Amino acid sequence: MNQQIIDLLRKIADLLEIKGEVIYKILAYRKAADSLENLGGDIREAWRQGKLTEVPGVGKAIAEKIDEWITTGRLEFLEKLQAEVPGSLVELLQVTDLGPKKAALFWKQLGITNLSELEAAARAGQLRDLPGMGEKSESRILAGLEALARRSDRAPLGKAWPFAQELLAYLRSIPGVQQVQIGGSLRRMSATVGDLDIVAGASHSLPVMQAFTGHPDVVRILGQGETKSSVEFSHHLSAQLWVLPPERFGTALQYATGSKDHNVRLRELALKKGLSLSESAFQRPDGSEILCASEAEVYDQLGLPFIPPELREDRGEVQAALAGTLPILLELSDIRAELHAHTTWSDGKLDIRQLADAALQRGHKALAITDHSGSLGVAGGLKIEDLRAQRAEIDAVQAQLGDSLRLLQGCEVEIRADGSLDFPDQVLASLDIVIASLHSSLRQERQQVTQRLLKAIENPHVDIIGHPTGRLIPNREGADLDMEAIFQAAAQHQVALEINAHPSRLDLDDAHARRAIQSGVSLSINTDAHSASDLDLLFFGVATARRAWSTTEDVLNAWPVERLLSWLESRR
C-alpha cells in the first residue's frame, strides 16, 4: 500500500514534467513521495487518523489525492492527466540522457509513447533530425536503451562495498592523490547503491582522471571532464569521480555524499547566512570564497555539529543538529555479543568450539548458539532430542573457554504457517535465548501473516524476532506485514526485533528500525552467521541501525553483557 501511493505520486510528477508543468509543482510531488517513503510507518494509518498533512511536504492538495485513491481506488486527477499525456511515456525517463523535455519532443513530433517505439525510431535514424538532436544524441539514446536492457538495478550494499574498497586503493596509489573518499549512497550505507561516487583531492586533476578512466575494469567512459568523470565497469557498476584541489576537498566530499535533499537543506541554511554553497566552496555575495579542506569545516561554517553520513537523508537531521539533539550513534565496537549464529548442529559450517573462537577473535563477550528448529528440513533443523546433547557440548566448550566468552544455548525456532512455534513451550523454556523467525509461507495475506508474527511475539518464551519481514535483497520483498501492529506488540511484550546484518537481508530496514525505536522497541543486531567470516557482516547491520538513529541504549547486544544476561534471565 505504501509503495503504491509513493509510486502514484512519482508517476504524477513524471507526467507533469513531460507535460511541461512548472517545476516546483513537480518537485512538490517528488518531495511528498520521498517524505512518505522515509516515514517508515503506514501511510494508511496516518490517513485513518487524519494526519496526512502532518507529513512534511504533504499539503491539502496531495492529502486529498491520497484520500481519493485510498477511498475509491481511483484518482480522477491522474486519469485526466493521462488523457493529456500517455502514462507509458514515463518509461522513457529510465533511459540515461533522456529526460522529460526529450520525451515530450519524441512524443509530440513522432508519436512515440513507449520504449519499444523509441528503440524502433532510434534504429531507423528518425531521432537525429529533430530539433536539438543529432547523430551523437541518437546513438547515446540507443546506448542508453541497451544499458537499460542489461541493467541489474541497484547493487546490493554487500556487492558495492568490497568493490569500492578496491577502487579506493587503486586511486590512492596514483601519484599526486592526497585524499580519496567514497561518497554517495554507499557512504550513507544505503541498503542498495545506484552507482559509486568518489572524491579525490589532488592539485592536478588530469593524471587522476586518466588513471580513473583507464582502470582495467572500465568498459565504457560515460563522461570525462576536468573536475568530474564517470565510467561503467564490466560488472555493471558505474562510478563517478570528482577531483578537486585538496583545499576544497571538504565541500566536494560533503556534496558528493548527499543525499540530494540533505544538501538542499544545507544550501538553504547557507543562504540564510548570506552564503552560497557549492561543491567547490562557500561564496560570499561579493564573490569571495571560503574554502573547506575537511567536511567538518563545512558543517562548522553552517553552525552545525558534524552530521554522520548515515543520517544525511533529510529525515530531520539538520533540524536536530540545529537544536543540538543529534543522537550519539551506536558504533561497531559497542556490540559485545552475537545472538544469532548457526553451527554444524544445523546448517552452519563450524562446530561450537570453532564458532566460539571466531567470536572471541572479534572481541565478543557472549555468543548464542541458535540453530534451526526441526521443521526447517532444508537447514537440517534440530530435533527436540538433539537439544540435550547440544547442551552438553556447549557446557564442555564453556568449561574450556572459562570467563572469556559466555555461551548461550538458544535456537532459531520456526514460526509455522498457523503461527504456532516448532518447539513446545517447555522446550523453549529450557533454552537461554529464543529467536522466532518466518522462513516459509511469506506470501500469506497481510492479516494472516501479521497474526502469525503477533502470536510469536505474545509467546512468553520468545526473546527476539529474527529478520522480521523476510525480505531478500534484491529479489524478494518482505511479507506484507502491518508493521505498526508488530511494533506495538513488541514494545508491549518487550520482545526485541532483529536487524539481520547480512547484506542480502538488512531486515528490519532503516526506516522500520527507526519506527521501532520510536515505538519503544529494543533491537538486536545479529549476523545470522553460518561461517567465521559471516561474523564480520555485523558492520552492515550496525550501519543500518545508525541510519535508524540508533544509540547503544536501543540495542540489546550493545548493552554491557551483565545487563543483557540479567534481561534474558528475567524473562525465563
Add this chain to the structure above:
DNA sequence: GCCGTTTTCGGCCCGACTGTTTTCAGTCG
C-alpha cells in the same frame, strides 16, 4: 504544490558535462 526566525505571497539549491549550438538547452547528481 508546499511553506513561513526576512514570507499567508512569493519564493523554492548549484554547477559540470555534453551536444547542438553561434550563446544555450538538456540532463545529471
